Amino acid sequence: MTEQAPTSEERVAKLQGLGCSRKRVEDARFTQGKGNYVDDIKMPGMVFGDFVRSPYGHARIKSINKDAALALPGVIAVLTAADLKPLNLHYMPTLAGDVQAVLADEKVLFQNQEVAFVVAEDRYIAADAVELVEVEYEELPVINIATKAMDPDAPVLREDIKDKTEGAHGPRKHHNHIFTWEAGDARATAKALDSAEVVASELITYQRVHPCPLETCGCVASMDKINGKLTIWGTFQAPHAVRTVASLITNIAEHNIRIVSPDIGGGFGNKVGVYPGYICAAVASIVTGVPVKWIEDRIENLTATAFARDYHMTGQIAATKDGKITGLKCHVLADHGAFDACADPTQFPAGFFHICTGSYDIPAAHVEVDGVYTNKAPGGVAYRCSFRVTEASYFIERMVDVLARKLDMDPAELRLKNFISKEQFPYTSALGWEYDSGDYQTAMDKAMKAIDYAGLRAEQKANREAFARGETRKLMGIGTAFFTEIVGAGPVKNCDILGLGMFDSCEIRIHPTGSAIARLGTISQGQGHATTFAQILATEIGIPAENITVEEGDTDTAPYGLGTYGSRSTPVAGAATAMAGRKIRAKAQMIAAYLLEVHDDDLEWDVDRFVVKGAPDRFKTMAEIAFASYNKAIPGLEPGLEAVSYYDPPNMTYPFGAYFCVVDVDVDTGVTDVRRFYALDDCGTRINPMVIEGQVHGGLTEALAIAMGQEISYDEIGNVSGGSLMDFFLPTAVETPHWETDFTVTPSPHHPIGAKGVGESPNVGGVSAFSNAVNDAFAHAGLVHTQMPHDHWRVWKVANDLGLNG
Amino acid sequence: MDKMHVKLTVNGRKVEGLAEPRTLLIHFLREELNLTGPHIGCDTSHCGACTVDMNGMSVKSCTVFVAQANGAEVTTIEGIANADGTLHAVQAAFAEHHGLQCGFCTPGMITRAYRLLQENPTPTEEEIRYGISGNLCRCTGYQNIVKAIQAAATTLNEAKEAAE
Numbered sequence: 001m002t003e004q005a006p007t008s009e010e011r012v013a014k015l016q017g018l019g020c021s022r023k024r025v026e027d028a029r030f031t032q033g034k035g036n037y038v039d040d041i042k043m044p045g046m047v048f049g050d051f052v053r054s055p056y057g058h059a060r061i062k063s064i065n066k067d068a069a070l071a072l073p074g075v076i077a078v079l080t081a082a083d084l085k086p087l088n089l090h091y092m093p094t095l096a097g098d099v100q101a102v103l104a105d106e107k108v109l110f111q112n113q114e115v116a117f118v119v120a121e122d123r124y125i126a127a128d129a130v131e132l133v134e135v136e137y138e139e140l141p142v143i144n145i146a147t148k149a150m151d152p153d154a155p156v157l158r159e160d161i162k163d164k165t166e167g168a169h170g171p172r173k174h175h176n177h178i179f180t181w182e183a184g185d186a187r188a189t190a191k192a193l194d195s196a197e198v199v200a201s202e203l204i205t206y207q208r209v210h211p212c213p214l215e216t217c218g219c220v221a222s223m224d225k226i227n228g229k230l231t232i233w234g235t236f237q238a239p240h241a242v243r244t245v246a247s248l249i250t251n252i253a254e255h256n257i258r259i260v261s262p263d264i265g266g267g268f269g270n271k272v273g274v275y276p277g278y279i280c281a282a283v284a285s286i287v288t289g290v291p292v293k294w295i296e297d298r299i300e301n302l303t304a305t306a307f308a309r310d311y312h313m314t315g316q317i318a319a320t321k322d323g324k325i326t327g328l329k330c331h332v333l334a335d336h337g338a339f340d341a342c343a344d345p346t347q348f349p350a351g352f353f354h355i356c357t358g359s360y361d362i363p364a365a366h367v368e369v370d371g372v373y374t375n376k377a378p379g380g381v382a383y384r385c386s387f388r389v390t391e392a393s394y395f396i397e398r399m400v401d402v403l404a405r406k407l408d409m410d411p412a413e414l415r416l417k418n419f420i421s422k423e424q425f426p427y428t429s430a431l432g433w434e435y436d437s438g439d440y441q442t443a444m445d446k447a448m449k450a451i452d453y454a455g456l457r458a459e460q461k462a463n464r465e466a467f468a469r470g471e472t473r474k475l476m477g478i479g480t481a482f483f484t485e486i487v488g489a490g491p492v493k494n495c496d497i498l499g500l501g502m503f504d505s506c507e508i509r510i511h512p513t514g515s516a517i518a519r520l521g522t523i524s525q526g527q528g529h530a531t532t533f534a535q536i537l538a539t540e541i542g543i544p545a546e547n548i549t550v551e552e553g554d555t556d557t558a559p560y561g562l563g564t565y566g567s568r569s570t571p572v573a574g575a576a577t578a579m580a581g582r583k584i585r586a587k588a589q590m591i592a593a594y595l596l597e598v599h600d601d602d603l604e605w606d607v608d609r610f611v612v613k614g615a616p617d618r619f620k621t622m623a624e625i626a627f628a629s630y631n632k633a634i635p636g637l638e639p640g641l642e643a644v645s646y647y648d649p650p651n652m653t654y655p656f657g658a659y660f661c662v663v664d665v666d667v668d669t670g671v672t673d674v675r676r677f678y679a680l681d682d683c684g685t686r687i688n689p690m691v692i693e694g695q696v697h698g699g700l701t702e703a704l705a706i707a708m709g710q711e712i713s714y715d716e717i718g719n720v721s722g723g724s725l726m727d728f729f730l731p732t733a734v735e736t737p738h739w740e741t742d743f744t745v746t747p748s749p750h751h752p753i754g755a756k757g758v759g760e761s762p763n764v765g766g767v768s769a770f771s772n773a774v775n776d777a778f779a780h781a782g783l784v785h786t787q788m789p790h791d792h793w794r795v796w797k798v799a800n801d802l803g804l805n806g
Numbered sequence: 807m808d809k810m811h812v813k814l815t816v817n818g819r820k821v822e823g824l825a826e827p828r829t830l831l832i833h834f835l836r837e838e839l840n841l842t843g844p845h846i847g848c849d850t851s852h853c854g855a856c857t858v859d860m861n862g863m864s865v866k867s868c869t870v871f872v873a874q875a876n877g878a879e880v881t882t883i884e885g886i887a888n889a890d891g892t893l894h895a896v897q898a899a900f901a902e903h904h905g906l907q908c909g910f911c912t913p914g915m916i917t918r919a920y921r922l923l924q925e926n927p928t929p930t931e932e933e934i935r936y937g938i939s940g941n942l943c944r945c946t947g948y949q950n951i952v953k954a955i956q957a958a959a960t961t962l963n964e965a966k967e968a969a970e
Binding site for chain 2: 263699
């Protein structure tokens with residue numbers, strides 16, 4: 001008896017390709033403690049670096065005395081700005097066109113700024129030596145709030161550029177001003193506001209927070225003096241860009257620099273930038289000739305590398321009496337800290353903030369952003385979002401709720417009334433974006449039905465009546481949020497970082513026995529690329545995902561790409577993967593035609609093989625084709641089966657979703673319980689539903705943290721609070737509610753497989769949903785807007801100010 | 807600083823070494839014994855990435871001097887797997903239920919769950935959530951971690967019943 005040939009369905013199942021919840025290949029090493037993170041790297045002769053940091057927010061450095069530190073046995077060197085100056089490395093370029101002090105030059109501009117770098121034989125000696133470096137300071141007045149930065153008598157923060165009237169993004173109008181940037185039609189917007197039946201105004205502040213991945217930043221730099229090659233293993237979300245920047249600032253030829261991102265313990269935007277620690281470790285290795293490790297501790301991480309947000313957004317939204325939105329205006333005061341180190345594409349100093357018309361068909365809009373310097377840490381990274389998209393989404397989703405209060409309309413109804421309709425896609429917004437695809441109405445209807453929105457409102461009405469009767473001390477709040485993201489940066493025509501176009505890449509090599517390796521320009525930090533990119537490829541080329549190795553992060557072997565952040569891996573590198581796979585398949589078709597002695601056009605693709613049309617018994621599997629490519633002399637074809645694709649996306653992608661949050665607020669304590677959270681996401685084609693749901697769970701938990709407790713603030717003399725896990729809120733399993741997830745699928749029309757990216761959606765939509773729920777709980781008592789974070793004290797204060805505490 | 811002679815049992819193996827009195831257990835494990843499974847994620851004993859098992863209790867090895875572990879039995883993530891080399895039920899369940907993403911909290915989280923299920927073989931969801939509240943995860947939102955621990959409890963209890 002002959003064995004039954006596998007059916008087409010069986011062969012599809014064997015591929016573990018697109019759309020299946022394939023288990024992750026990464027997990028075997030992580031569950032056994034065999035991951036390889038940067039601090040796990042150990043090299044012969046390796047020494048340790050540690051920073052002396054500023055205790056002051058703003059001070060002049062009068063002297064630095066290294067003698068006691070250098071006298072400590074085991075201390076190898078103490079570097080200061082004076083040592084870096086001859087190398088021209090005391091300042092480094094930032095991603096935003098500014099410069100940042102690597103080690104403080106004459107003065108310090110924020111608490112915990114890097115002042116000196118101690119190199120010692122082990123980390124304990126390095127820490128001891130840090131204590132022995134004597135720095136004398138003269139304190140200077142501090143600017144701790146963006147709103148005071150441009151006061152006429154505000155102290156000059158950046159003496160290095162105080163006479164520069166032209167910044168990287170146009171004229172500077174004050175010594176603490178960085179840029180003014182605008183989008184939209186100011187005149188049309190003014191007209192819409194002036195002639196509106198209703199205008200609602202509000203100041204929406206998005207507090208300073210931090211991505212706080214569980215692994216902090218760090219690196220091991222190793223200069224091989226024999227062959228002149230500098231290798232840096234580090235926590236880099238964009239290893240190729242780091243190599244180019246390192247080459248430009250050190251004058252080491254780019255082929256002599258190798259950047260490796262090993263396993264990364266979460267990034268969330270924190271690991272996009274270039275930090276003084278990387279430069280100091282590299283310099284120290286060049287000077288000492290031995291590998292130098294630098295790993296920041298948690299306090300250093302929270303207070304010195306990569307804050308996010310800190311946007312003060314003043315909005316006006318215009319509408320007709322029956323709730324049709326006619327105009328939107330926003331002015332942002334953007335606090336960039338002491339150096340402009342925001343991670344945004346060059347042309348967009350406020351990122352993609354001008355996605356702030358959201359999911360609504362708003363005919364006129366105008367946005368103006370003023371970036372300013374303050375005595376705070378630099379950063380301004382996209383914390384689990386595309387560039388400034390979380391700020392934009394929070395702004396519009398709060399403004400729509402504020403308008404709903406003013407119109408006395410239901411917030412969900414107001415949204416439904418103003419959605420961009422399905423027929424309007426591709427839709428060009430008043431602020432200039434072309435939305436690729438969407439079906440907002442369907443998503444919202446599905447979500448409202450799933451949570452029984454009408455039922456929840458009825459329950460809330462009953463709750464408020466019971467509260468008024470004194471039968472309960474809890475108020476129920478319902479948060480509605482509908483977000484549209486803009487991710488997948490981006491088209492080279494308008495997206496670059498330091499002149500490097502934001503394409504991405506994939507290189508595939510098929511081995512003779514029918515397995516494969518794919519290398520990409522991105523780098524996973526927990527997203528599971530080794531699992532999901534193999535799935536894309538499995539479906540494209542008919543090789544089971546388990547037989548495809550995915551490699552990223554080593555600039556000596558991976559093709560050039562701009563890395564992983566802004567949900568760009570799937571939209572850009574995922575597209576490159578599919579396109580490279582299609583090139584493989586095109587060559588495979590020619591090989592199959594030769595083997596089967598038919599014309600190319602007589603073949604059709606069937607899951608994992610080319611079949612002669614009309615003759616299903618005549619076929620060549622991909623494995624057979626792979627072997628033939630290595631052992632047959634095929635006229636007109638080179639041996640081997642490889643392909644590379646550098647993919648320049650024609651547009652961004654626009655994931656969207658409908659989120660609902662139900663909270664119960666105890667007015668006497670301010671304790672807010674999240675009773676229910678429902679998240680419907682539309683990220684286009686779904687590659688691995690299990691991974692998508694995991695991403696949504698994680699992003700929602702980060703949104704919970706931001707909305708309900710995270711804040712990094714500075715007092716009037718520049719002391720930072722929220723700088724350790726003692727007072728920076730990371731939710732535990734106890735505070736984290738159960739998440740309900742759901743989806744619709746509206747593929748991107750321009751992406752090869754229709755995928756849009758999902759990792760950041762839950763943060764972008766989640767923050768608004770939580771905040772709207774807290775605000776909604778007090779709406780009947782007259783609250784229009786209260787600022788985040790909604791921690792117990794602030795929520796209690798709202799209740800108290802509204803007279804609800806009896 | 808004068809060094810002390812410390813002797814302990816780690817993952818069933820007797821080890822000894824010289825360490826300063828101030829040397830933390832996590833540094834001794836990672837740097838002297840090359841057991842880099844447990845990680846360091848904070849300075850304040852909050853994150854739990856460094857969790858190991860010491861004398862039958864979960865401890866944060868960043869908050870224990872190796873001197874305090876002198877003579878102790880310590881188990882790290884590297885010693886959790888079954889004697890035959892197969893994955894422990896908790897390890898297998900984390901992979902099966904997508905209870906990890908970046909993997910940085912995972913060694914501490916699994917080591918804690920391993921002990922939790924010995925302290926309480928049939929925990930409720932609430933007991934699991936409290937039981938792992940000393941371990942922070944930034945990626946998963948805990949939902950699948952809870953699911954994995956529930957599944958591991960079932961597997962372990964079934965195996966125990968079958969053995970009885």
